[in-house]
Amino acid sequence: MFRLDADLKVFVHREAIDFRKSINGLSVLVEQSMKRDPFARAVYAFTNRRRDRVKLLLYERTGFWLLMNYLASYYNSFNWM
Template structure:
């Protein structure tokens, strides 16, 4: 089953990817270009050149899942540094899917307060 639990490692492939690629093509990019294991339980997120579609690839132990979103209007706020892989949180992926940037203005930063006894 697709793992959307908090704590899942998520990698964002910055720049453009040819999203005509399916399971094997995206897994090859992960292995050959980024030197990571596509069969890990990580999520790998890719975006097309026009920034109107994203694909998420994840191995669940018995097969690959592909989750895809295509926008009818506007574009995703995608990082434009080709050949870079960036580790992000699931919260940040939700922001991207909702049309926000990775650093939306006004968003609260996550922190862990000290407990004073």
């Protein structure tokens, strides 16, 4: 199960990324751009150019987790009714 423990390190990729990238592309960015091990016990955070979306990459024993979230201000700009 995915858990954000108190001792879990979080690393943020400073530049915006192409949000079409998936687990393979993001793990390559972790290795080459961030100079980190994608299999380490850490969370790697990425944003898009507009900074209205976030992707988190995390490796656990059974494989990678890839989570994406739209930030709240993005949803508030739509008229849902």
